[in-house]
Amino acid sequence: MIYEAYFAAFALMALGLFCLAYKSNLIKKVMGLGILSNGLHIFFIAMGYRDGSINPIITSENIQSFPLYSVDPVPQALVLTSIVIDVSVTALALLIIIWIYRRFQSADSGELKHLRH
Amino acid sequence: MNQKVKLSIGLACIIIISGYMVFSVTSPGFNEWPGKEIASFFITEGWKELAATNTVTTIVWEFRGYDTLGEETILFTSAMGIFALGFGLFSVERISGMKQASGEAQEKPQEASK
Amino acid sequence: MNVIIRTAARVMFPLILLYGIYVVVHGHTTPGGTFSGGSIMAGAFVLFTLAYGIRKTETELKESIVEVLKSVAGFVLIMLILFEFFLRAALVPTESLFSLWSGSSLMFFNIVGGIMVFTGLLMVWYTVAKSDED
Numbered sequence: 131m132i133y134e135a136y137f138a139a140f141a142l143m144a145l146g147l148f149c150l151a152y153k154s155n156l157i158k159k160v161m162g163l164g165i166l167s168n169g170l171h172i173f174f175i176a177m178g179y180r181d182g183s184i185n186p187i188i189t190s191e192n193i194q195s196f197p198l199y200s201v202d203p204v205p206q207a208l209v210l211t212s213i214v215i216d217v218s219v220t221a222l223a224l225l226i227i228i229w230i231y232r233r234f235q236s237a238d239s240g241e242l243k244h245l246r247h
Numbered sequence: 248m249n250q251k252v253k254l255s256i257g258l259a260c261i262i263i264i265s266g267y268m269v270f271s272v273t274s275p276g277f278n279e280w281p282g283k284e285i286a287s288f289f290i291t292e293g294w295k296e297l298a299a300t301n302t303v304t305t306i307v308w309e310f311r312g313y314d315t316l317g318e319e320t321i322l323f324t325s326a327m328g329i330f331a332l333g334f335g336l337f338s339v340e341r342i343s344g345m346k347q348a349s350g351e352a353q354e355k356p357q358e359a360s361k
Numbered sequence: 362m363n364v365i366i367r368t369a370a371r372v373m374f375p376l377i378l379l380y381g382i383y384v385v386v387h388g389h390t391t392p393g394g395t396f397s398g399g400s401i402m403a404g405a406f407v408l409f410t411l412a413y414g415i416r417k418t419e420t421e422l423k424e425s426i427v428e429v430l431k432s433v434a435g436f437v438l439i440m441l442i443l444f445e446f447f448l449r450a451a452l453v454p455t456e457s458l459f460s461l462w463s464g465s466s467l468m469f470f471n472i473v474g475g476i477m478v479f480t481g482l483l484m485v486w487y488t489v490a491k492s493d494e495d
Contacts, residue, residue, distance in 0.1 A: 136272050144261045151255060154322055170324060180280055186302040187392065189459070200302075202286040203293070207306040211318045214396055220324035221485065250470050299389045299464030307394070308470045309445075316442045319477060323435050334373040337493040 135176040142169030156227050156237045160220060167216045171209045178202025362412050370412035377405035385475035389467040390459070398471075399478025407485055415490045424487050431480040438473045441466075 150159055164174030181201035184192055192199070217233075231237045234245055271277070293302045297309055307315055312350070384391075385398030410418045441448075449465055457463065 133273070135252050137269070140268050148257065148261055152254070171257050177278055178286070179278075185392070186290070187390075188300040188302070194299040197287075197291050199289055202283065203289055204286060205309060206303050210303075210307060210394070210396065214318050215321055221318055222328055224324050225329055227285055228336065229332070235286075240328050274422075287368070295457075297467060298458060299467050300458060301389050301391070301464075302472070303392070304389050304394055304467055304471075305464075307444075308467060312442050316439065319438055319474065322478065322481050323431070326431070326484050329485050333488050333492060335472050335492055 132176060132179055135172060135179075139169050139173035139176060140168075142172065143167075154238055154240050156222070156230070156239055159239070160176070160223050163223075164216065164220060167212070171212060174205045174209055178205045363458040366412050370408055374405050374409050377408065378402055381405065381479075382475075385471055386468065387461070388463065388471035389464040392440075393473030395471055395478050399475045399482065402475070402479045403482035403486065405484060410486070410490055415487075418490075422483075424484075424491075427480050427483050427487065430476065431484060434473055434480060438470075438477055441469065441473060 138205040143166055146162050146164075146169055149162030150166060153162065177204065178201050180199070180201050183201060184196070184199045186200045188196055226229060229239060230242070234242060236245075289302060289306060292299065293305055293310075299305050306320055368449070381398050381400075381402035381404075383398075384393040384401060385395065388394040406418065406422070409421070445466060462468075
């Protein structure tokens with residue numbers, strides 16, 4: 131149980147959620163989404179910690195004590211997939227923001243609400 | 248409601264959510280190791296399936312292979328989408344055409360710098 | 362760009378590419394795999410483009426070749442994942458547990474997946490860098 135990693139993860143998630151909800155520029159909202167995702171990944175990996183901490187790779191030295199000391203390998207595999215999805219979503223979101231700016235001459239979510247009709 | 252009331256309500260919600268998360272993490276029986284069955288299975292029996300030493304790679308490609316198939320599909324689709332939407336996005340004709348279509352007599356469009 | 366950046370980029374470009382290939386191929390013994398190795402290989406081409414311009418990078422690796430490679434790698438990867446159970450005995454035989462040839466089909470997965478990530482990111486970079494020429 132490492133408490134510093136948990137507090138850092140919660141601070142990042144709170145900061146990302148605040149930035150996603152309260153900034154009116156569209157690019158800053160995309161940045162807040164990225165910060166929120168990274169805080170969630172840190173929290174998910176920190177849940178697999180164990181006192182002893184060998185990374186889950188078998189070498190010729192630790193083949194005897196491997197089941198007693200290694201960490202949880204399942205969250206690491208899930209977070210690998212999630213990082214790739216985050217990259218793809220950010221790239222497409224930024225491309226759509228460029229199209230919105232070329233069409234409406236404004237990238238502000240408060241003004242875009244009134245331009246709908 | 249004006250801006251300050253909205254901001255204070257948002258900060259209060261975030262503080263309540265963060266406080267509940269901190270409280271649930273620091274309670275006594277949160278994440279104990281003798282009670283994890285899936286992790287114990289992958290640690291003791293994971294390397295016997297493909298005789299590889301990296302447990303994480305074995306999980307990603309063999310035990311959870313369909314998740315990796317979906318992830319590669321997403322990567323492929325997003326690369327194709329960016330190529331389809333963004334080809335020729337900053338060219339001179341497209342910029343001047345868009346500025347004339349939106350009815351603004353502007354300065355000269357930005358020259359493509361080489 | 363001036364002479365210092367051009368010389369440094371020309372020296373570092375094959376070394377970064379080689380390091381990326383190392384991370385991809387050794388994906389079943391060390392931490393790494395498809396995504397981190399593919400990103401490093403694409404980063405070498407980004408460095409070369411920033412130093413020399415997109416015209417010179419096009420002579421190194423054409424865009425049509427990158428398109429064909431991405432489609433072929435995607436098709437081979439899908440076939441390999443769906444029919445891996447029947448092909449497992451016919452692939453690389455497992456010698457010992459700690460050598461490079463362990464893990465019966467993981468090396469093929471890592472190589473094909475690394476090519477797919479590398480060409481996918483390179484297609485995005487070519488679209489962004491060539492978009493002001495039409």
